[in-house]
Structures are given as structure tokens and as C-alpha cells.
Amino acid sequence: MNITAEHVIKFVERVAATVKEQRDYLTDLDSAIGDADHGANLDRGFSAVLTKLPTVADKDIGSILKTVGTTLVSTVGGASGPLYGTAYLRAGMVMGDRFEMSADDLVAALEAALEGIIARGKAQRGEKTMVDAIGPGIDALKAARAAGEELLPALRQAVAATEVGMLATTPMLATKGRASYLGDRSIGHQDPGATSAFLMAKAMLAVIEEP
Amino acid sequence: MNITAEHVIKFVERVAATVKEQRDYLTDLDSAIGDADHGANLDRGFSAVLTKLPTVADKDIGSILKTVGTTLVSTVGGASGPLYGTAYLRAGMVMGDRFEMSADDLVAALEAALEGIIARGKAQRGEKTMVDAIGPGIDALKAARAAGEELLPALRQAVAATEVGMLATTPMLATKGRASYLGDRSIGHQDPGATSAFLMAKAMLAVIEEP
């Protein structure tokens, strides 16, 4: 099974809906160790994305993802704007003018996205950021593919690993982003960015799972 | 029975002690319809009076009362400072260099005090001020004397009338002082200045009643 441009559009719409729905939850997480705006930031960004989406409705995957990326950069602000913006941009650059992608294309796109996040934010794994959810997710996706799994089961394992990665941020001491200012007091709280990354992973799976 | 300079000193000390003790109560009353400072104002003033009192410990009643008056004017501020200050000053002027006063002298001193308050504050009875406690008190004192009562029973009746006057301020609409800004909303609250006037009347009685 391949991922189509239509899937990508549905994925983006689903992320926008999830972010709106989970806006207060994300903001609450950000209140504990940040500045109480992560939900509002992403909601503002993906609401803007939704208004842009019709302009790329019948375009290739690269155009769709790049539009998402530039829109996020231009509307989110904060740390998550440049990070997610760069991630979508880089993924879009990898996909170029394709209208379909294979499981391996997805791996390549996600790896480029993560590299973009790391290049901008300079966070390693274990610093209590979105990287700690996305990294293990990609690892699991690659491992499942190496073990010969098809897209859907591989994606299921990737989402599960993303969730584990997200939950693993709770006991971590933050050393990047705003939560790092808390020192030891950052321990015991789940990272908001890791949580929004997991929500995106879940949205991707849901779109592929749809009949 | 006559009132001596010693009585007056004891009276002033007792007022100072009562005001300190009832400070929060007076301030609470002033919170409801004023600016939450009547207790603190009088406490500041009478604390200053206490430090001045030794300088007039063996002086005549006029000197004692005038010292109280000028000290109140110089340390209380607000509405109650000039009003009580003027009251004590005027009473002191009536008493002059006497070391003892009769019940009739007391009436004259109190009447002068009330006149001073009215001259400064321009409040009539019924405007929800200290005048509504002091006025009825003096009336009762005069009536009791006219009926041939001695100082102590006359004073008891005066204090009772002062209390009635104080309580009667609760249903009144304030038209003078800070409480007047509330209009109808001043109704239903006891006036702080009428209350401090009653506390002074009670202190006077207690000093005369002492064995």
C-alpha cells in the first residue's frame, strides 16, 4: 500500500482537528513546565494551514508539505513554529513532485524532518523535547520495515514507540527549550512538544487505517 | 462626685487601649463603607497621644485635652483626625486651667466638642457620622441632669444613648464623609466613626465607675 497526496491532505486536516480538540490539554502541559501556549500556538498554525490547504488540494505531496511548513513558520512562532515548520518543509523537499509515496519514502521524509528539527533546535535525544517522541518513532518504523513489515503494521509499531517516547519524557530533566529553566523541577512532567508529535503520529496512522 | 485631671489621664489611656484592641473591628466597619483605615488612623493617633501624655501628667484638664487634640490633628489625618482633634481641643478650651470638673462642666465640654465637630465637618444628625452617636449621648446626659441624676447614673444613660445612636446609623443613608459615595449601598452598615465615639463614651464611664 502506498500513501497518496489525498492521504496527506486528510492527515493535515486530521492534525488540525486534533490540535484544536487537544488545545487545552497541550496548553496545560505547557503551563507546568513552560509558558502555557503550546496548544494555542499549534492551533493558530494549523488553523492557518487549513485555510491554505485548498490552494494545494490537487498538488503533489511536496507542495502540500512545503505549504504546511511555510505556513507554520509564518504563523506559529515560539519554539514549535520553526521546528515543526522546518520538519514539514524538509519532508516536502524529499517528496518533491511525487503524488504517491512508499513506506520507504515515508521513512526518508521523516528522517529529513527530524534532521531539520535537530539542525534548528540542536537537541539530542534525552533532553525532554519532541525529538524524544519522533526519534524512537522513526527507529521503530525502520526496524519494522527491516523485519519485512508492511506499511500499516510498521506504522502501528512506530506510533506505539512514539507514545513510549512521549511518556519517557516525564522522568527526564529538560536541558533544551523553556522547560530547561526549571532544572530539577522539570522532572515529573510530560513534554508538550513530544505530546503534539505523538498526536501527529496517531493522526497519520488513523488516515492510513481508514477504509 | 467630680471628674479629676487624673480621671482624664486615665480616660485617655483607656481610649488608647480600646482603640488598639478594637482596631481591626473599626477597620472592618470602614472597609464596608469607607477605605479600611479608621482603626489604623485612631490607633496611630492615640499611640502618639500616649507618648505625649507624660508631658501633661500633672497639668490641668485643659492642657491635657488640648495636647490630645493637637496630637490627634498632627498624627491622624483623614476625616477623623481634624474632627476628633477639634473636639478635644474645644473641650480643652472650655476646661481651661481647672483640675476638676463637675457633671455640668462635662456637659459644657462635650457640647463644645460637638460644636467643633459640626463646625469642621458640617454634618447634621442623620447623615450617618459620629455626630449621630455623640449628639444623642449629650442629649441624654443633659436630660438626666435635668431630671436630677448624679454624674454616674447620668453618664450611664448617656453611654446607653450613644450606643443607641451608634446602632441607629446602620439603617441610615450616608450623605457626609466617604460613605456618602455609596449612595443606597451605604444602608445596612454601622458607621465606623459613630462606633469609635461610642467606644470613647464607654471608656469615660468605665474610668468614673472604677473604685
Added chain:
Amino acid sequence: MKKLINSPENVVKDALDGMAAAHPDLIKVSYDPDYIVRADGPISGKVGVISGGGSGHEPMHGGFVGRGMLDAACPGAVFTSPVPDQMLAATKAVNGGAGVLHIVKNYTGDVMNFEMAAELGAAEGIEVASVVTNDDVAVQDSLYTAGRRGVGVTVLLEKIVGAAAEAKAPLAEVKRIAEKVNAHGRSMGMALTSCTVPHAGKPTFELPEDEMEIGVGIHGEPGRRRVKIASAAEIAEMLTTPILEDLPFSPGDNVLAFVNGMGGTPQIELYLMYNELVKILNGRGITVARNLIGSYITSLEMAGCSITLVKLDDELTGLWDAPVLTPALRWGL
């Protein structure tokens, strides 16, 4: 009680020490009796302009002492009128031989204490005139009551009158201008939260999470009415309409518009309120010729705002624009 203080008793004295340490170039502080004077006063031949009132309204009045505004300010205890000793000492200190104007906010205590001081000043041969500000439309006015409170107009009046005195206008003229500003100005305020008087230790009033007090005073005195919280646009309407109708202000008028924070109001909200105010005034054909936006007459940490409008003519506009150099207001110098 959450305050940056050492003890309720020392609040005023400690803050005065801080002011004196901060602005030795502009002001000098005297203690017992407490008052603040211009560092370069008294100025011979210039009318001395003094004001005073309870503390807790900072920067009013101490922050307005300096060139082109007040010659002295007398700070009382928090929310308590100062005593005549302070006003008398300040009157003597600023007397440059041309007389002294007392700017008094209309509160029974302030009026009586300033009256006593004026009597004492006159007894010492100083010519003293007084003006009483009473601009608060939240309070019903009547011959038989204490009348309206003096609020926001006081700040603008001190600036305008200070400029006239700085230009060596004689006492009668300074007093005329003071009365003119007061006659042409109206204010109304509101509170989102109560203030806490330090020596009381608890909020003066309780305001539920969804209510606000309209027509509140600057001492946490309850206002005209308590209503549900509304939008900035609605609040601006609630404050401005009574002001406009009272004077009344008319289409074609030029006004000085003052949006004031009560002490605990962030500046972003004041600019937002100013925006609503301008919309209302423009809608009525009234031009905002000058403005002042900030927390200048406060009520400790109360959250809320007040709006003041003063009708301007060329005379008042010129005096408003004249240079001023004080800790809290400065321009042109």
C-alpha cells in the same frame, strides 16, 4: 497579604527613602512632617503649587514634583489624608513670595486637613489659595452631600497648573486655570479586583471571579454598581457615556483623554482600552487632541482602569504641551 514591603507601618517611609535615593536631581524629601519638594525650590516670584493626599496612589502626587508641575507633595498614610503639619511645612518650604496654591481632592479628610493648613499658613502671612477637584461622575452630586470625589482630573490639573505657575502666572491666574481644568474635566473608574490596604491585611472588598465594580473610587470604595464582567468595548462604553453626558461633551470638542491604570493593570490592557475610547469619541465627533495612557493615579495593586476627559482650548493645550520634568512625567526637557 502579598506585598513587597517590610511592615505595614513602614511602607510610606521606606518608599519615600527610595524616591529620595532615586531622584536627588529632581526632588528632596523631608521627614516629620513628611513632604517632598522640588530640588531647585523655592523659586522667588513663582506661585508654589502643592498637593497631597493619602499614599497608595503613586506616582500621584510625589512623582509629579519637579519643574513645570508641583513644588511639593504631602503623602499621608496609605489612603489617609495627610495632616495639616505636613501641608503647613510644605507651604512654607515652597513659598517664593507669590503665594501658594493647594490642590485638594474632594474627600472630607483632605478638605478639612488642607483647610486647617491654609488657616495656619495665612496666620503666618502666606497667601494661600485652594482648588478642590471633584471630577468623579460615579458619585451623585448635591449641595447636601460631600459631593463628588477628586480623581483623574487631579493629575492633568497638576500638570496644566504647574505649567502656568512655572511661567510665573500670579496666584489668582493660577487659581483661575485650576478651576477651569476642574470645571472642564470628568472621570469614571472601574475595578476588576480589590486592593489590600497594608495595615488592614486583607482585600477591602470581595469581588467574585466573574464580576466587576463600576464607578469604584481610588481607595477601594465600592462603586455605583456591581455587574458581570464585560468586554473592553462595553466597559469603555460604561465609563465614557456618563462622562460625556455629564459635562456634557459635544461634537466638535477637542479633548485630552486619559486612560489610567489602577495599579495592577498591565499596560497592554490600557492601550486596548484607549483604542475603545477613541472609537467611541470618534463616533461622537469628538477629537482626541492629546492623550495620557498609564498608571498615574492608582489604588495600590487594584486591577482596573479609569477614564478622564478634559475639554481643551488653546490655553489648556498650550499649558499641557509645556515642558515638564518630574519622576513620573517628563517631556520637552
Added chain:
Amino acid sequence: MKKLINSPENVVKDALDGMAAAHPDLIKVSYDPDYIVRADGPISGKVGVISGGGSGHEPMHGGFVGRGMLDAACPGAVFTSPVPDQMLAATKAVNGGAGVLHIVKNYTGDVMNFEMAAELGAAEGIEVASVVTNDDVAVQDSLYTAGRRGVGVTVLLEKIVGAAAEAKAPLAEVKRIAEKVNAHGRSMGMALTSCTVPHAGKPTFELPEDEMEIGVGIHGEPGRRRVKIASAAEIAEMLTTPILEDLPFSPGDNVLAFVNGMGGTPQIELYLMYNELVKILNGRGITVARNLIGSYITSLEMAGCSITLVKLDDELTGLWDAPVLTPALRWGL
């Protein structure tokens, strides 16, 4: 939530409208992307100095746009870094051919967004330099972390650097001075109460009636530790000691002392804190040569304060004293 606003979505836009209406002589506001520029810019041959950050810290930065300070400010959503589009548009708008300096507070979001804008600006042929302020001693510094937050020094730096740019210093020189101010400045803050972010609708943190947060950030980020409320003297000590030890400041030093209110702090408390600060500094042989007292870098309606000290030499003192004319800071003009 008790705020003078119309809706959480419109807070920034409505306040910008208010600022534009209030100060047409000093600033101009552009929308989509949002930024504030000097009314008289761009100035040919002058380095453009721009800053920006989340809204909710007013008057920073928009209130500092004007002669002798910033050429432009980019306001983000409340507590959220602005986006590169704003910074790029502002960079172009203020470019007078001598390059542009970006003043960035050290927050991951601000740094990344300004970085992207600088890349875009450079791609359009504008010479862009950046300085990142990171003066908050409450945060442990290390090569491996996000480092210290930029707080109070930012205000002082914008004034000082703005003066250098106004005097037509070249970009490298303006950048050198900016780095010098940052290197010579340290800050620490505390909160008595939390702020409430409009779109969150409830306080960012809960602080019991008898506790305070020491080392708090300007976005309501929790601080170093939570302790029982103490006297102003003790709080001043808690804030000042880490500052003095960090640089360190030494006997004989001249400093610019800045006591800042967090937005909900009455001015009387700031002067009181300043008094305590001066006592501590005098006790250590440090001279307060200049001071700034007021709410200039705020955290919405948070009650609390911060202290900033910058070591002064003749160069920095001269630039501090140079005239400035902005909505929030003005002297000498």
C-alpha cells in the same frame, strides 16, 4: 479571567491599534505581518535596531520604538516569539543602508525565529547582525543547555545601543556595545502571584497565599524555588546576592540599577525595593550611578519584581544619558 480585553484572539491587535492611535508622532504600526516602526524612519546611514518577542511584556518592546532607541519592534502572540515574516519585514523597513541589528532575548523560540529572519534578510542583501541577551542568573548556565533567559538587561541594552545607533555608529560598533552591555549585566526576578495568559484563561501557576516564587521568568515560568513570603529587605537580598556574585560586581563599581515591576506591582513597592537595593549595594561599596524604576519588562498582570544591574563605564554612562524619545522612555527631548 479578569482582563480588560475583547477576546483572547484580539488582544495584541487591539492593543496595537491603541498604540498607533496614541502615538502617531512617534510610531507607525503595520499589520500582517505585525510590526511597529519609528514614524521618522528609515534613517539613511543609520544602523536599524530592531527587537521583538512575545506580547505581554509591555512596554517592551513596542514602547521603546522611537528616537534614540529601537527602529522597530515585532510583537508576537502573548508569550510567543514572533515569526520570521515579521522580523524580515521590519528589517527591510528600517534598513537605512548601514545594516540592521537584531536584539534577541535568549529563548529557543526567539532565537530560532530571529535566525530564520536573519538568513532571509541576508538573502535579500541586508547586512544583519544579532545579539542575544542572557542575563537571568536564576537559570543555571551550561554549554549543553538552552542557557540563560534574556530579561531586564534587554531594556537597558535597547536604550544604550539605540543611542549608539542614533549617533550613527557603524554596525560592528553597535554590535560590540550590545555585547558589552549584555556581558556586564545580570538580573533576577520573583513573583508574588501568577499571570494568566489570555488564551489559557487561568493562572499559569498556583501560588499559595503565603508563598512566592524566586527566580521566576517573564512568561510565568516557574523559578528557582518557592519559599515563604519574606520582607522587602530579605527579597532584595535574595535577588541581589546571586547577581552580585555571578559577574561578579566589586567594591568601587558604578552600576545602573533597574528595579522592574512585573505588571501588577504598584509603584510604591518598587521604590521601596529600590531603597533596599541601594542599602545592599552601598553596604558592598558599589555606587548606583544611574537608575530606572518602573514596570518596563512585564509579565501581564503578575505581581512581583526583578532587579537588574549593569556595570557602567564612561562609554555606557554617556549612551545611557543620551536623549531618548519613545512612548515609554523619554528624556532629554
